[in-house]
Amino acid sequence: MVDIVSYGGQEFRNMFAAGSSWLEKSVPDVNAINVFPVPDGDTGTNMFLTLKATMEEADRARSENVSIMAKAMAQGALMGARGNSGVILSQFFRGLAKGLDNQEQLTGKDWAEALSEASRIAYKGLSQPVEGTMLTVIRDASTAALVAAQADPEDLVKVASAAVDAARESVARTPMLLPVLREAGVVDAGGQGIYILLEGMFRYLKGEVDEMQYRKPQLVTADLPGGSRMAEMSAEREDPYGYCTNFLLEGHKLNPDKIRKKLESKGQSLVVVGDEHIIRVHIHTYDPGGIIQYATVLGTLHQLQIQNMDDQHVGFMEMQHEKQQPLDIAVVAVAAGSGMKEVFKSLGSAAVVFGGQTMNPSVQEILEAVDAVPSQRVIVLPNNKNIVLTASQVQALTAKEVVIIPTKTVPQGIAALIAFSYEGTLEENRKLMEDALASVKTVEVTRAVRDVQINGLKIEKGQAIGIIDDKDIVAAGNGDTEVLFEAIGKACADSVRVVTIYYGADVGAPQAEQVAQKMRDMYLGRQVETVFGNQPHYSYIVSLE
Amino acid sequence: MVKIICDSTADVTSELAQKYGITTVPLNIHFGNEAYRDRVDLTAEEFYKKLVESKVHPSTSAPAPGLFVEAYKKLSKETNEILVITISGGISATAESAIQAKGIVGDIVKIEVIDSLQTIGGELLLVIKAAEAAESGAKLAEITALVKDAIPRVHSYMVFDTLEYLQKGGRIGKAQAWLGGLLKFNPILTLKNGVIHPVTRAWGREQSIDALVGLIKAIPKLEGLVIEDATTPDELEILADRLSEIYPKGKMYRSRVSPAIGVHVGPHVLAALALEGK
Incomplete structure (x- = not known):
């Protein structure tokens, strides 16, 4: 305990210097939780830089008079304020200076009144004060300080302690006041910063200067029912799930009780229901093999499903994410290959239905995707001639407004999706996307499934063939790469500017890059990109735009 | 005559600034611990070169209220009406800074702060519109209405x-x-x-x-x-x-x-x- 009850200008300065250094240690932590008003991740930095400018001015003042010191600091903050939090801090200091006007010394009561004035000025200075931010924390701290000062007007340490406690609680409550914080599962960064500043000052008053050198501020976490979302998420991630195993067991004289008993030790969430002929089994286990092995001895297995729960968890998180953002218009695309799926997802497709050449999805599968996406208006990109028809049947089966863009190839689908306007209506987008189809040419390389003579080409089964826009076979041969270049030679017009090569599951990245480099050399001035589409059947799908 | 202030992101060229007597308040750019005033300490050429070459990604911050206070005080010697047009409050705290500064200087000069909801050329269009109106003798209230009407x-x-x-x-x-x-x-x-x-x-x-x-x-x-x-x-x-x-x-x-x-x-x-x- 410092053995004085009232403090002069230098003590006042030291108190803030201690608070600033305390905050400096937490700059990255405060930056990390910054989501409001702009998630630019520099609230901590801005607050610290503002405090630095404030303290520099205080150092120049060299006065034993609290009022003079507070005014110097207010001037420093005014000129050195950085960013949103800095602007509010500068008002905070202006309020302190106003509240401490003509005070030579600082007592508990003075500090409470200064904080109260700081709160008033900070609110007044903003065009639209928002609760759940550092403003709220400043106000709550000042209110508590006033109450404490009524009991002990002389005791600065007690008043400062009350302010710190109130600030801490106030920070923890910020997510309840500001939805954007609640969604992100964090407390307000500026509020956190103010708390740390006040706490550092309080520690200085308690005489913990040495201790502060090797310690770090404790951050306040969100005070939400069930803890913060971030905490929940990390907890869930740490919990290994294993496999969700699900099947029907058919047999004779089955004994559900016995089976249940046998499986109990093998996993969690066990469900065994049924009779002596048929039993439904559900279990979360690390060893689905062992379960299946046991069951096959008892009878025959049906509707067997084994799902990795981690995947389900990811799927669930994605679903949650989509739920949070209802879309005006959702796009459903059909594509095969993990890379292709990723391309459509990254361009904003709400759902990607697996399918393509020789793997046409059913009407039901497309319908399910259309119904599942979070929008009443849906655009479907079939990306294959045969699927266009299937997709168009969906319109009659759903209550949603559905537009089918007749994309016959994946590059057409991608071109259409790129042209999608977030501002446009369904009709406007139909036009934009259909127009975009004309801007792209597709070259695909696949293997002939039978001997054929076409376009003057004699093609043997298993040979590579090059197709333009899903209709004209223009090249054939034994090597995929040669066929690709021949086909591109026939399709590539001068107007082509961007060439994107989606290479298939059987093509390696180095090989694809070689092809791309050769193409760059052949067609100078064109942008040539490679993307691992991982699609089956087609070694190359190339988009020319 | 009403004087116009905007921030450096309105991209007011020096010719336009001179022609209309527009005051520009710079935002700050930070490369790590180095701080620069936008377009004052760092030209566009120098900056874009540094942006590509620098290992640390720079950040920006709104001008301190003190800069606006200085600008207000200086202009108050030539005019009794000032219009401030700022970069969108959705991406910068500049408008707040200008408003706080207004509270600080008090009644020495009449000040209106408008959040343009834009930046760069979008803000510039509004600044030019305001400057033209000011030159033709419009009063602060008229220009404010004119600019607010143009924003959408x-x-x-x-x-x-x-x-x-x-x-x-x-x-x-x-x-x-x-x-x-x-x-x-x-x-x-x-x-x-x-x-x-x-x-x-x-x-x-x-x-x-x-x-x-x-x-x-x-x-x-x-x-x-x-x-x-x-x-x-x-x-x-x-x-x-x-x-x-x-x-x-x-x-x-x-x-x-x-x-x-x-x-x-x-x-x-x-x-x-x-x-x-x-």
Whole structure:
């Protein structure tokens, strides 16, 4: 305990210097939780830089008079304020200076009144004060300080302690006041910063200067029912799930009780229901093999499903994410290959239905995707001639407004999706996307499934063939790469500017890059990109735009 | 005469500043611990070179209220009415800073602060409109009404090479959905209600210019037009030629995206900003 009850200008300065250094240690932590008003991740930095400018001015003042010191600091903050939090801090200091006007010394009561004035000025200075931010924390701290000062007007340490406690609680409550914080599962960064500043000052008053050198501020976490979302998420991630195993067991004289008993030790969430002929089994286990092995001895297995729960968890998180953002218009695309799926997802497709050449999805599968996406208006990109028809049947089966863009190839689908306007209506987008189809040419390389003579080409089964826009076979041969270049030679017009090569599951990245480099050399001035589409059947799908 | 203040992101050229007597208050740019005042301590050339070469990604911050206080006090000697037009409050604290400064100087001069909900050329169009009105003798209240009426008629479109810079700076807004793409398309974004929104995408620079031209052509009537680049003057020339079909080249304003915005948009941004006529 410092053995004085009232403090002069230098003590006042030291108190803030201690608070600033305390905050400096937490700059990255405060930056990390910054989501409001702009998630630019520099609230901590801005607050610290503002405090630095404030303290520099205080150092120049060299006065034993609290009022003079507070005014110097207010001037420093005014000129050195950085960013949103800095602007509010500068008002905070202006309020302190106003509240401490003509005070030579600082007592508990003075500090409470200064904080109260700081709160008033900070609110007044903003065009639209928002609760759940550092403003709220400043106000709550000042209110508590006033109450404490009524009991002990002389005791600065007690008043400062009350302010710190109130600030801490106030920070923890910020997510309840500001939805954007609640969604992100964090407390307000500026509020956190103010708390740390006040706490550092309080520690200085308690005489913990040495201790502060090797310690770090404790951050306040969100005070939400069930803890913060971030905490929940990390907890869930740490919990290994294993496999969700699900099947029907058919047999004779089955004994559900016995089976249940046998499986109990093998996993969690066990469900065994049924009779002596048929039993439904559900279990979360690390060893689905062992379960299946046991069951096959008892009878025959049906509707067997084994799902990795981690995947389900990811799927669930994605679903949650989509739920949070209802879309005006959702796009459903059909594509095969993990890379292709990723391309459509990254361009904003709400759902990607697996399918393509020789793997046409059913009407039901497309319908399910259309119904599942979070929008009443849906655009479907079939990306294959045969699927266009299937997709168009969906319109009659759903209550949603559905537009089918007749994309016959994946590059057409991608071109259409790129042209999608977030501002446009369904009709406007139909036009934009259909127009975009004309801007792209597709070259695909696949293997002939039978001997054929076409376009003057004699093609043997298993040979590579090059197709333009899903209709004209223009090249054939034994090597995929040669066929690709021949086909591109026939399709590539001068107007082509961007060439994107989606290479298939059987093509390696180095090989694809070689092809791309050769193409760059052949067609100078064109942008040539490679993307691992991982699609089956087609070694190359190339988009020319 | 009413005096106009704006921030450095309005990209007011020195000719325009001189012609209308516009005061510009700079935002700050930080490369690690080095701080620069936008367009004061760092020219656009120096900045874009540094942006590409620097290992630390720079950040920006709003001008301190003190800078506005100084500007107000200085101008109060020449005028009793000041109009401040700032970058969108959705992406910067500049408007708040200007408002706080207003509270500090008190009644020595009449001040109005308008959040443009825009930046760069979009803000510039409003600044020019205000400056012209001030020159013709309009009072503060009239100019304020005029500018507020024009804000919803500003259309801003920017072509990006990458959204990486926007993401790093935390100002990606609704364009978040376009992050992490596997394809190198050029996103075209706009500022809607002061926040960044995606508009459309284009393949390559040429199609991007086509798209920009298409978006501007779709505006029924043009009252003003600003085009800007960061480091690609040749493309700006092409854009000017293309747009000259619908708007006289001589009336177009050309400017260069200020470093404080460059931090967030990168060196290859190209922008067309229009004020729709009534």
